[in-house]
Amino acid sequence: MNSNRIIDHPVLGSFEDRPIIRFTFDGKEYEGFQGETIAAALLANGVRTLRVHEESGSPRGIYCNIGHCFECRVTVNNQSNTRACMTEIKEHMRIESGKLQPAPLKSEAGSAHLPRTYAAFAEKHPTRKDGDLDV
Template identity: 40%
Template sequence: MSTRARGAAKTAAIGGVVRVSFDGRPLEASPGQSVGAALTSQGITAWRATRKGERPRGLFCGIGVCFDCLLTVDGSANQRACLVEVREGMEIEGSCREDPSEETGGRA
């Protein structure tokens, strides 16, 4: 049960390519890649700004410890880019979450 999301790449990959979007732009990733790897390999190395200094942030620890690489995946805010595997059709959004009350559904 709990592995079903991670197994999705198996069926979604078309010709070895997973199509996702980042802030509305289409992006191609490889099956099995993490969102962080997919972005970084496209030259996108920062996708979040810090609250105080608005400093850019991307991958740091790479293993789910530092929470620096947070982004929004299919409407779920504050997911760790280093841990989420790309899925066909995934909508990825950078920056901090705006308003959690508007996040309650409809999107997926």
């Protein structure tokens, strides 16, 4: 369990035996030591991806690790947008990663021909008015 941790540090001293805390991340159970943050405990367990970007799905993890950038936000006990780097693990904590979200309003490839403004719409359909039914 200590394989990824610094257990003997010239300045910080040696790693004391601390109580083990159990928590789940995306349904899978992990162990960490009391006083560790979610981000630290998961990193020690080899988990580096804490969420994916809502729109693109590219992975995100620890970036600033000082509570500044909100890149590591996860859902903790149903509380969304909690920073993993600033939250200590607690016994039986349920942590969920950030998932890909639907983006129904995002313009997609192939929609470039659609009018994007009222002016562009009027130019394309000179006879139709705003509110006309699409028949």
